[in-house]
Amino acid sequence: MAGYVAKRVAQSLLALLGVSVVVFALIHLVPGDPVRTALGTRFDQELYEVLRARAGLDQPLVVQYFDWLFRALQGDLGVSFRTGQPVTEALMQRLPATALLAVSAVLVGLVIALPAGIISAVRQGKVSDYVANAFSQIGVSIPDFWYGILLILLFAQTLRWLPPFGYTSLLEDPVDGLQRLIMPALTTGVVTGAILTRFVRSSVLEAMNSEHVRFARAKGLPQRHVFRHHVLRNAWNPIVTITGLQLGTLLGGIVVVEVVFAWPGIGRLALTAVERRDYPVLQGAVLLIAAAFLIINLVVDLLYAKLDPRIRSS
Amino acid sequence: MADDPILSVRDLHVSFRTKRGLARVVRGLDYDLHAGETLAIVGESGSGKSVSTLAMTKLIPMPPGQVSGEVWLGDDDLVPLSEKHLLHYRGRRIGYVFQDPMTSLNPVHPIGRQLTEGMRYHLELSDEEIRERAIDLLQKVGIPSPEKRLDDYPHQFSGGMRQRVVIAIGLSCDPEVLVADEATTALDVTTQAQIVELIGRLQDELGMGVIWITHDLGVVAGIADRVLVMYAGQVVEAADVDALYARPRHPYTVGLMRSLPVLGDLERRDLASIPGLPPSPTALPEGCAFHPRCAFRDDDRCATEAPPLRDIGDGHLIRSFYEVPEEIAQEAAAEARIEIEPPDADDVGDAAAEVGSRSGRGGET
Ligand SMILES: Nc1ncnc2c1ncn2[C@@H]1O[C@H](COP(=O)(O)OP(=O)(O)OP(=O)(O)O)[C@@H](O)[C@H]1O
Ligand SMILES: [Mg+2]
Numbered sequence: 001m002a003g004y005v006a007k008r009v010a011q012s013l014l015a016l017l018g019v020s021v022v023v024f025a026l027i028h029l030v031p032g033d034p035v036r037t038a039l040g041t042r043f044d045q046e047l048y049e050v051l052r053a054r055a056g057l058d059q060p061l062v063v064q065y066f067d068w069l070f071r072a073l074q075g076d077l078g079v080s081f082r083t084g085q086p087v088t089e090a091l092m093q094r095l096p097a098t099a100l101l102a103v104s105a106v107l108v109g110l111v112i113a114l115p116a117g118i119i120s121a122v123r124q125g126k127v128s129d130y131v132a133n134a135f136s137q138i139g140v141s142i143p144d145f146w147y148g149i150l151l152i153l154l155f156a157q158t159l160r161w162l163p164p165f166g167y168t169s170l171l172e173d174p175v176d177g178l179q180r181l182i183m184p185a186l187t188t189g190v191v192t193g194a195i196l197t198r199f200v201r202s203s204v205l206e207a208m209n210s211e212h213v214r215f216a217r218a219k220g221l222p223q224r225h226v227f228r229h230h231v232l233r234n235a236w237n238p239i240v241t242i243t244g245l246q247l248g249t250l251l252g253g254i255v256v257v258e259v260v261f262a263w264p265g266i267g268r269l270a271l272t273a274v275e276r277r278d279y280p281v282l283q284g285a286v287l288l289i290a291a292a293f294l295i296i297n298l299v300v301d302l303l304y305a306k307l308d309p310r311i312r313s314s
Numbered sequence: 315m316a317d318d319p320i321l322s323v324r325d326l327h328v329s330f331r332t333k334r335g336l337a338r339v340v341r342g343l344d345y346d347l348h349a350g351e352t353l354a355i356v357g358e359s360g361s362g363k364s365v366s367t368l369a370m371t372k373l374i375p376m377p378p379g380q381v382s383g384e385v386w387l388g389d390d391d392l393v394p395l396s397e398k399h400l401l402h403y404r405g406r407r408i409g410y411v412f413q414d415p416m417t418s419l420n421p422v423h424p425i426g427r428q429l430t431e432g433m434r435y436h437l438e439l440s441d442e443e444i445r446e447r448a449i450d451l452l453q454k455v456g457i458p459s460p461e462k463r464l465d466d467y468p469h470q471f472s473g474g475m476r477q478r479v480v481i482a483i484g485l486s487c488d489p490e491v492l493v494a495d496e497a498t499t500a501l502d503v504t505t506q507a508q509i510v511e512l513i514g515r516l517q518d519e520l521g522m523g524v525i526w527i528t529h530d531l532g533v534v535a536g537i538a539d540r541v542l543v544m545y546a547g548q549v550v551e552a553a554d555v556d557a558l559y560a561r562p563r564h565p566y567t568v569g570l571m572r573s574l575p576v577l578g579d580l581e582r583r584d585l586a587s588i589p590g591l592p593p594s595p596t597a598l599p600e601g602c603a604f605h606p607r608c609a610f611r612d613d614d615r616c617a618t619e620a621p622p623l624r625d626i627g628d629g630h631l632i633r634s635f636y637e638v639p640e641e642i643a644q645e646a647a648a649e650a651r652i653e654i655e656p657p658d659a660d661d662v663g664d665a666a667a668e669v670g671s672r673s674g675r676g677g678e679t
Contacts, residue, residue, distance in 0.1 A: 211417035218373055218412075219432035219483065220405035223397070229431070230420055237422075309467040310421055 001312050004305055012298045020072065024065050026286075027279045038081035040275045051081055055280065060314070074285070078280035086125055087284035090269065095288070097167050098265035101184055101258075102250035108189025108244060109196050116193070116202025118232075118235040121208065132197060139194020148187040148260040155183060165262040184261040192246050199242045203235040210234070237307050244300030251296070252289030317344035319386075319632070320490045320523050321408075328362070328547075329595075337595040340366045341547040343383070347491060347523040351516075354526045354538035354555075356570065358592050362547040363527045367493045371404045372397070387490065406436040409489035409522075413496035415476035419468040425479050431488060436487045446656030451482040454519075474505035485516060491519075495527045498510060510537055531570050535559055535651045543567045546593055546603040549623060553630040559647045563637040565610040565624065568676035571650035602634065612637055649663040 006266070027034050035051045056064050071077070077087035120132035156164035162179050170177035207213065208231050216230040240308060255267035266285055273281040305311045328340035340362045347353050355363045368374050370385045370392060387407055387598040392400065404410075412418045419428060429448045433439065439447065445464075452460030455478040468476055482491055494513060498506040514537060517524050526538060534541055534555065541558050543551040545568065549562065551564035562568050569588035590607040593599055599606055606618035615635060623633045637643075 061328065141592075211412065211414065212420040215410070215412055215418040215480070215483075216406055216420065216431075218371075218410040220401045220403070220436060220487075221431060222401060222435070225431070229423070234420065234422055308422060309424075310469045 001305065004312065008298055014296045015294055016291060019294075020069055020287065021065070021238040023283045023287050023290075024068055026283060028061070030277075030279065034277070034279050035081060035177050038279065040277075051079075054079055077287070081278045082276055082279050082281075087280050090281060091266065091284050093289050094264055094266045094269045096169065097263055098251060098254065098258075098267065100170065100181065101188065101254055101263060101265060102247055104181055104185035105188035105192050105250055105254070106247045109192030109246065110243065111165060112189070112193030113196030113200050117197045118204055120197070121201045121204035124205065132201065136194040136197040136201075139190055139197070143256070144187050144191045145256045145260045147190055148183065148257055151183045151187060152229065152260075165260075167264050169203050180261075184215075184254075184257050184263055187260070188250065193249065195246065196239075196243060200235070200239055202236040204231060206238075207231045207234040237304055240303050241300055244293070244296050244303075248293040248296040251292045257269055315563065317348060317539050319348050320388065322384070322386040323366075324384040324386070324667070326366060326369065326377060326381070326385065328365050328374065328381050330374075330380075331378040332596060332670055334594075335385065335596045338598065339547050339595045340369065342354070343544075343547075343549060345542060345549070345552070347525065347563075348522055349490070350517065350521050351539045352524045352526055352537055353518065354528065354534040354541045355544055356531050356534055356541060357544035358529060358570075358588075360592055362593075362595075363529075363544055363650045364495050366544075366547075367410075367525055367527065371400050371406065371408055373410075401435070405432045405484075405489070406487045406490050408491045408493060409484035409487070411477075411480050411484040411492065411494045414500045415473055415480050416500065416593075418480050419476060421468055424465045424467055427470070428559040429464075429479065430485050431561050433486050447486070448482075451486055452458065452479070454485075454516065455482045456508075457482075473501055474508065477501060477505075477509055481509070481513065488520065489522060491523050491525065493525045493527070496529070497526075499528070499530075499531070506533075514571040516672075531567075543570070546598060547595060548603065548633060549631065550604065550633045551631065552623075554628070557628060558631050560644075561640060562643050562647050563630070563632045565608045565636065565638055566604050568638045568643050568646045569607075569609065571646040577639050610638055 023056050028111070030037065035048055035057065036057065039048060039051075052058060056067055059067065068078075075088050077091070078091060083090075115139045116132040116135065120129040123129050152164050155162045162182055165174075166180055168177040168180055184244075212227060213230050251266070252270075253267060254263075254265060255271050257263065258265045258268040266288065270282060270285040270289075272278070273285060320448070323343055323345050326340055326343040327338070328675055330337040343362075343366055345353065364530070365374060365379075367515070369379070369381045372379075372381060372392075374381075380465045381393055383393060387403060390403075392403060395403075400639060419425065419541075426445075426448055429451065430444050433447065437444070437447075448464060449460045452463065457463060457475060457478055471479065477500075481494075482499070484494075490514070497513070498509045510533070513524060513526075526534070528534060540554050541552065542549050543564065545566050548617060551558070551562065551567045558567070560671050562571060566588070573588060588607055589609075593603060599617075599618045601615070601619055602608070602611075602621050605611050608616065618633075621633050621635050623631050625631050626637075
């Protein structure tokens with residue numbers, strides 16, 4: 001197991017290094033002078049000089065890369081071309097909101113998908129199976145902002161139960177924070193739940209139809225024992241994997257929902273950075289999203305190894 | 315073997331509701347099994363061998379499956395029993411060993427746990443006693459230093475070793491009947507012989523009746539006491555093993571024997587000796603189910619009238635209006651008969667040798 005962990009950690013670090021090269025290259029692939037482009041009409045010679053030097057653009061490429069990497073490792077990702085705010089600071093301000101939303105959405109998704117997927121697998125071909133299937137079909141085919149708008153119309157506009165948008169830290173004001181979390185979390189969670197339902201269903205079905213389940217039944221074990229120890233236990237592995245991947249995707253990709261609910265997350269930060277050609281911020285956001293994804297993947301793989309003895313020992 | 319049978323199957327029918335209509339997979343099966351006896355059920359793929367034995371304890375999906383008839387185990391008829399009551403028979407009184415040891419075991423649990431979980435439900439023993447029994451069973455089936463292997467996972471065993479574990483599980487609650495469904499088919503020839511020998515030895519030791527399912531009439535000669543030849547869900551010929559090999563009567567049996575490879579001449583596997591394919595259980599032919607493929611039929615009666623199962627003496631039963639001429643039948647039987655050479659002496663030695671090639675078939679795990 002220790003060998004496996006070491007191997008996976010090394011792989012992740014290597015992948016992150018690869019990502020850093022791509023992210024670094026971004027600023028140099030932009031045609032023209034990125035600082036000039038970013039400043040646009042607000043051009044100011046003094047600010048221009050400062051930003052260029054700060055971004056190290058006057059050095060040879062290799063030197064620039066290692067310089068950038070070295071500083072990134074120390075948590076210094078440069079400053080925003082637009083606001084002059086350190087990128088790390090901007091990211092850290094946004095990270096909690098995104099993490100909160102992503103985790104809540106995955107929880108909502110699991111609360112939907114576990115029962116729906118398991119019931120639809122167990123009652124294959126029955127009414128509940130069709131209902132669950134219809135839900136996941138509809139869930140994945142309608143874009144998430146649509147649910148967001150529906151929820152806003154219902155709960156904020158008509159019923160006036162919830163504030164329509166915005167974010168409050170749960171630490172500052174738990175009640176208001178929760179109220180503002182509900183709609184974005186539901187919006188994202190429904191789609192996540194729809195995706196996960198299909199995977200839960202197919203994982204459970206696959207486990208149910210395996211030969212070792214028939215053999216377990218041939219031992220005279222009660223149905224619930226067989227289901228718990230030979231069906232669900234085996235279905236966990238793929239479910240854990242796909243859930244982790246969903247979480248990783250959400251951390252970088254809730255852009256639209258963040259926009260709909262004015263949620264101050266990484267996705268919106270990245271979007272704004274693209275619009276404004278604010279390359280240091282964009283680099284930082286991409287690096288953070290990639291790192292989060294790799295870390296989650298690593299955790300998922302380690303969990304998987306814990307669940308599956310075949311991987312553990314290989 | 316004049317004593318009462320431990321298992322009596324009477325007029326067993328199994329069918330499945332399918333999209334293409336009712337699939338009649340087992341159609342009126344009768345047989346007895348005595349303690350210490352080995353009954354072989356042979357037949358092509360799809361003839362209903364597995365389903366007929368799984369249906370005894372309703373291990374088939376129900377619905378769409380349905381079972382009728384009688385399955386007497388001692389004084390109990392299993393057919394009317396509910397799922398809950400059947401739990402006391404599955405594994406406890408009828409043990410099963412399935413074909414593929416690569417898939418019969420759950421990859422995520424140690425083998426010790428898989429071996430003991432049935433015993434925990436069925437036997438009133440303490441944890442310590444169950445553990446001892448597990449070690450004892452693994453010892454019996456030829457797993458070296460079993461106490462060290464209880465916590466190992468299936469992928470840490472070779473195919474042959476896994477099948478030994480599966481057999482230990484099948485025997486763990488001391489069943490009266492052991493169903494070995496193609497228990498050696500997935501294994502290489504040497505391992506096959508070891509497993510055949512092992513089950514034979516355990517049967518002598520424990521006295522259970524064994525139902526040995528196979529499509530290989532060659533293997534049967536060396537291990538069975540009595541043979542049922544199944545075709546399209548029915549017995550087409552049944553006889554004591556020596557009588558069957560002395561003179562098979564049914565055209566299907568002779569066809570099966572002819573289609574076997576002759577030892578030392580594997581090229582001669584003349585599969586065309588039974589032309590065509592078995593009928594679909596949803597569309598069985600009129601008359602004799604075998605007549606469309608029969609090389610010996612000679613009039614229209616076969617196509618219109620279903621032959622009854624008739625006793626031609628000494629419990630030799632055939633379901634055919636015609637008997638294959640003696641000379642042809644004997645020639646086919648002589649070629650088919652393979653005596654299983656038991657591996658030399660002590661099995662544990664072989665078992666130990668097998669551990670060396672542990673990853674033998676483990677590639678796909
Ligand atoms: N759940 C099911 N639903 C419908 N048909 C089934 C089901 N299970 C088995 N059958 C059918 O029952 C027939 C007999 O199957 P069975 O597994 O008993 O064959 P077999 O003689 O054991 O063949 P093999 O040598 O391939 O194991 C086959 O035609 C199969 O398609
Ligand atoms: Mg079978």
